[in-house]
Structures are given as structure tokens and as C-alpha cells.
Amino acid sequence: MMEKHANLQNGKTMTCAEFQDKLPELFESGNDLSGEQHLKTCETCAALVRDLEYIAQQAKLLLPLHDPSPVVWENIQSAIHNDGDQTARKSNDTPIK
Numbered sequence: 001m002m003e004k005h006a007n008l009q010n011g012k013t014m015t016c017a018e019f020q021d022k023l024p025e026l027f028e029s030g031n032d033l034s035g036e037q038h039l040k041t042c043e044t045c046a047a048l049v050r051d052l053e054y055i056a057q058q059a060k061l062l063l064p065l066h067d068p069s070p071v072v073w074e075n076i077q078s079a080i081h082n083d084g085d086q087t088a089r090k091s092n093d094t095p096i097k
């Protein structure tokens, strides 16, 4: 009988291995990962996706992009801003009399 197998496919819950296995495809297809059911129930994979999204954003900076969404650019810019702020402040820290 194939009952067990059917049960696996029917399940709303995916294992971490299954999810991570299709993660590259999800990224490349540009799907909205926040809609993934597994991420709502698995903090481990949710954290992994956040990391990957951050890396993907950094990578996009190095590539000629096709039409990035304003939200993506906002995130990148604020990330850059936060990063550069400390160093910029140091060199700009000349007291004005």
C-alpha cells in the first residue's frame, strides 16, 4: 500500500531538509518566501532565509540588476548607511567653533 507515501505528500509540514532542498529554486524563481508554510513553523529555516536574503541583497549590489524593487533598495541603502555611519562619523568629527 502507498498510504504512507500519500500522507507525506499531503502534509502541510515539510521537513527542514525538504525545504532547504528547494530553497535555491524558490530564490531563483523570485517567489515570495514569506508565503512559505514551513517558514511560519520553523524558526531555524526562517533565520536561514533571512541570512540568505541578506546575502542575496549584497550580491545584487555587485550585479547589474533588472528592476529591483524599491523595498530592496531601501533595505540595501539603510544597511549601507548603518554600516558607513560609524566610520563617516569618525572622520567628520571635527568640532566646529
Ligand SMILES: [Zn+2]
Pocket: 015, 016, 017, 019, 038, 042, 043, 044, 045, 046
Ligand atoms: Zn525548517
